[in-house]
Amino acid sequence: GAGVSQSPSNKVTEKGKDVELRCDPISGHTALYWYRQRLGQGLEFLIYFQGNSAPDKSGLPSDRFSAERTGESVSTLTIQRTQQEDSAVYLCASSLSRREANYGYTFGSGTRLTVV
Amino acid sequence: GQNIDQPTEMTATEGAIVQINCTYQTSGFNGLFWYQQHAGEAPTFLSYNVLDGLEEKGRFSSFLSRSKGYSYLLLKELQMKDSASYLCAVRDGLKGIFGKGTRLHILP
Numbered sequence: 001g002a003g004v005s006q007s008p009s010n011k012v013t014e015k016g017k018d019v020e021l022r023c024d025p026i027s028g029h030t031a032l033y034w035y036r037q038r039l040g041q042g043l044e045f046l047i048y049f050q051g052n053s054a055p056d057k058s059g060l061p062s063d064r065f066s067a068e069r070t071g072e073s074v075s076t077l078t079i080q081r082t083q084q085e086d087s088a089v090y091l092c093a094s095s096l097s098r099r100e101a102n103y104g105y106t107f108g109s110g111t112r113l114t115v116v
Numbered sequence: 117g118q119n120i121d122q123p124t125e126m127t128a129t130e131g132a133i134v135q136i137n138c139t140y141q142t143s144g145f146n147g148l149f150w151y152q153q154h155a156g157e158a159p160t161f162l163s164y165n166v167l168d169g170l171e172e173k174g175r176f177s178s179f180l181s182r183s184k185g186y187s188y189l190l191l192k193e194l195q196m197k198d199s200a201s202y203l204c205a206v207r208d209g210l211k212g213i214f215g216k217g218t219r220l221h222i223l224p
Contacts, residue, residue, distance in 0.1 A: 043159070043205075045212070104161030105149075
């Protein structure tokens with residue numbers, strides 16, 4: 001696609017429920033990233049994919065968080081047993097590979113998750 | 117550890133020049149990026165530096181000193197639409213590590 005697409009744009013869920021967030025990167029972008037941004041805060045790294053592999057999962061806050069990517073395309077971020085502190089905007093970004101490192105990330109518009 | 121520092125807020129006047137500083141300490145370095153983020157929107161890419169020196173792009177310029185772990189973003193001829201947060205990010209391998217951002221307020 002022309003840009004990075006994320007769905008849903010907004011999600012309100014009850015504490016304890018599971019949620020699944022989706023990201024469609026730019027076609028041909030081999031690298032895909034998930035970040036979390038709490039209100040008024042900076043971007044917190046969660047995980048990135050190179051192709052379908054996740055070389056760095058160090059940012060996942062707990063084992064309630066998981067992510068996968070298939071076909072070097074769509075990625076889903078799953079949060080199990082959501083807690084109120086999970087409320088944030090979840091941003092997905094994609095980029096070309098290391099060889100084209102001077103390209104920045106292209107971000108999606110994000111999913112605003114509210115846990116009530 | 118990984119640390120990126122930038123001022124929380126700055127104020128400048130329309131038509132003026134402003135410099136936003138960023139210092140970093142990261143385990144790896146594959147380039148430094150600046151992004152602009154308007155309230156409620158996703159960040160958009162502004163600039164990239166991997167070698168020391170100044171990169172100019174229209175009204176925006178970005179400078180890097182790797183030995184000092186320092187960068188700045190220079191915005192000239194400020195316009196009201198430049199009111200936004202400016203995020204400094206260091207690429208460590210393929211992973212981007214972001215600072216908390218500098219909120220820039222432009223006064224008429």
